[in-house]
Amino acid sequence: MAEIVRFNNLQFDKLVSVEQQHLDAKERPEVTDKLRKLMFFAKREGLVRTSKKILSKGDTFQLKKFQTIITVEQNGKLYTNYSTQTSENSEHFVLRNEFFETTSAVTFQNISENKNFNQFIEIPTKNSIKLPVSQYANQEVSYAKKGLFLYGLGDYARVYIAPNIKAENKSFCVDYNHSLATHYKENYKYQQFGLVPEETYYALEKTKKPLAIIATYHSDHTRIAKEIFERNPSAFIFVEKPPCVTLNDIEILSSLYDKGANLEIGYNRRFIPLNQKIRDALFEQQKVITISVKEILINENHWYFWPNQGTRITGNLTHWLDLAVFWIKGEPIEINMMASPGKDETMAVSVLFSDGSLVNITVSDKGNSLRGVQENIEVRTKDETVSIQDYTRYSWTSNNGRKNTVNKSIRNKGHDAMYKHLVKAYHNKAEVKYTKEDLLKSATLTYYVSEMYKEGVRNKKL
Secondary structure, three states: OOOOOHHHEEOOOOOOOOEEEEEEOOOOOOOOHHHHHHHHHHHHHHHHHHHHHHHHHHHHHHHOEEEEEEEEEOOOOOEEEEEEEOOOOOOHEEEEOEEEEEEOOOOOOOOOOOOOOHHHHOOOOOEEOOOEOOOOOOOOOEEEEEEEEEOOOHHHHHHHHHHHHOOOOOEEEEOOOHHHHHHHHHHHHEEEEOHHHHHHHOOOHHHHEEEEEEEEOOHHHHHHHHHHHHHHOOOEEEEEEEOOHHHHHHHHHHHHHHHOEEEEEEHHHHHHHHHHHHHHHOOOOOOEEEEEOOOOOOOOOOOOHOOOOOOHHHHHHHHHHHHHHOOOOOEEEEEEEEEEOOOOOOOOEEEEEOOOOOOEEEEOOOOOOOOEEEEEEEOOOOOOEEEEEEOEEEEEEEOOEEEEEEEEOOOOOOOHHHHHHHHHHHOOOOOOOOHHHHHHHHHHHHHHHHHHHHOOOOOEOO
């Protein structure tokens, strides 16, 4: 497997040419009524959170993308690499160490066939080579008792992670995008920045108990967690959802639990106070749960649709599969899937659990998108019913028939509570909540629902 590396760490005799052409890379459609959307989110999530979301979409983060052809000379032969870059400076390039022999410098005019310009998707090839890689330079790092290492610096990291880790000693921030990495280092006061995780490992090894937060591409999550543990078993590792994409990922994370790794998994809806109340009150009872979700609109080129990311099920639907696991005592034993044709992944999923509980989830991006992700949930037991309208209103009918209704102005999705808990657990002031059993139930269920969708399977018994 060819690894992702910094271009300036590759060893070759001569850089022959760099060819680039601009790529239209917008992953989200334009908002049609920006003022109304602004007013809604200011009301539902507060002015501070809304302002952070607006800033995270500003010009600083609207980065250009370029399809890039690099030709180098090594030992008298020419080799070419194909990638997509967010910079025109070759010192900032990050690419897959995969080069193809050629007789002359390749350009966009003489390219012979369709090439894979996405270096983050590995397509097996027999005729490629790897170039030698220099060791990443170890910058001056002194021994530290604690330190924060953040992998992945997208909107989520800026809006949800950054406000909750202000007091931590910030060692390293990492992103494949040089502009994001340098901006994050300066604006959030990190000691160092890197473009690939390997650049951080020397500092990780010199930290007695580092906190590592992984919020990268989904396909990277398990790999980075494993590499961090192997270099420092004392690390406290927080993996944003989804923790796993493949069955091999599940096996690897499960083995880390067995080896005593300090692992926490980032499913924020487990930290919504109402969801915790439902678990505390109804966990032992058989349930019928109905969930209807309006997903956000994304374009077909969004990275969620890359073949190595596990579909939007792995990226989004996994939230509500995991919530079902959080609420239900039994094991998932059977899945039914109904998916409409098309690329938007509109589907209905039903899961039967061993205690007789049934979960029905419908997800689609159909509907008005002004309010972002919207979720309506009903939880019914033998004598009680809980109805949730997008976490701004809920009613709870108890076994004596009394109905209690609560309205909230702020929509709480559990992000702040999750990261506050993480910081407490890191400082030994709280217990880790996500268990190996949770991982096996939730990740396996997510994996099989995703595979059923891709393969057109309607029913599967686990």
